[in-house]
């Protein structure tokens with residue numbers, strides 16, 4: 001087959017700062033998926049995009065090309081048949097202690113909305129939703145499309161592994177970006193996330209764009225730009241999209257790991273749980289419900305009265321899990337204590353995530369297993385008064401030789417000052433909304 005373009009010309013165009021044409025973009029993404037554009041050529045192009053950026057039209061074209069590289073799912077028959085009133089989905093850009101999908105999917109399904117959550121495994125310092133759920137005895141991540149559809153009709157919520165057919169160009173490109181220093185590029189992140197979400201075929205989408213040390217976006221201005229880019233891409237594709245910018249300078253909740261995060265999610269579904277996890281779950285649910293035509297719902301009530309828990313139990317059981325089985329516990333633990341009296345002013349999300357990963361909750365290579373019981377429990381959050389000697393963190397693992405490296409990761413993670421700084425007002429976890 002004669003190729004329409006030459007990869008080197010496409011790379012040079014972007015390297016020299018010009019915009020790529022829609023035809024160049026469609027070709028280069030397709031040719032890369034077919035293996036015609038080599039990995040080293042795509043690495044050069046990804047770096048040129050990282051350094052030069054892309055305009056709105058280029059990003060939209062890149063997203064369309066990645067969608068076109070694979071299959072598109074279609075849940076519209078659930079709505080047409082009257083089984084569900086709408087379909088809605090949520091995506092988080094990834095953070096530490098971010099277990100929100102677990103209580104959120106069943107909570108939104110309470111209101112008759114279908115919530116298909118195609119999720120991934122963890123790589124690096126952020127955990128993976130599937131790794132967390134797999135700590136439930138018997139729970140199965142892989143579902144066929146038919147099983148997914150049945151569960152959405154009967155239960156309303158499903159959290160399962162994304163099949164290999166959705167945006168295969170992104171799978172290849174994401175793995176390449178991971179090893180070429182080209183992950184933190186707004187056009188590449190936005191097109192990566194939105195190609196998968198648009199291919200998934202949901203009617204509405206709520207994005208949780210994390211800001212802070214534990215997130216890709218370290219400052220509010222770049223998080224805003226990423227959110228705006230993704231909301232526009234969604235709107236252009238006919239998906240009602242909103243984004244919440246949320247704080248990821250410190251971990252969400254009091255548990256970071258796998259089984260410990262499932263336990264915290266169950267606490268939230270039982271009407272308890274840490275305030276920040278409840279706040280964010282309810283805020284995202286309210287956005288998803290408003291986008292689904294149910295603006296007056298009170299999702300906090302469905303957490304308090306047990307309706308969300310009922311859907312959670314049905315969702316776990318439908319995927320072979322036993323919602324009543326005890327969760328795995330790590331065999332060993334150590335505590336990190338406060339060195340002085342004062343106020344905890346910082347508990348760094350990235351460092352806690354890294355420590356949890358080193359304790360065995362995450363994986364270094366895709367094929368590595370994770371430890372279900374490993375992770376970090378937090379006993380105080382920024383703003384809390386602490387006393388010298390008081391436990392601040394509990395580190396958990398099955399393999400105690402990991403403690404030393406986890407403690408190294410935590411160096412400088414905890415800051416205790418004599419008093420709280422006056423210039424830092426207390427704020428909630430939701431910082432801004434982008435529509």
Ligand code: URA
Pocket residue numbers: 093094174183188189190192193
């Ligand atoms: N998540 C994705 O799916 N893609 C990115 O590029 C970054 C986060």
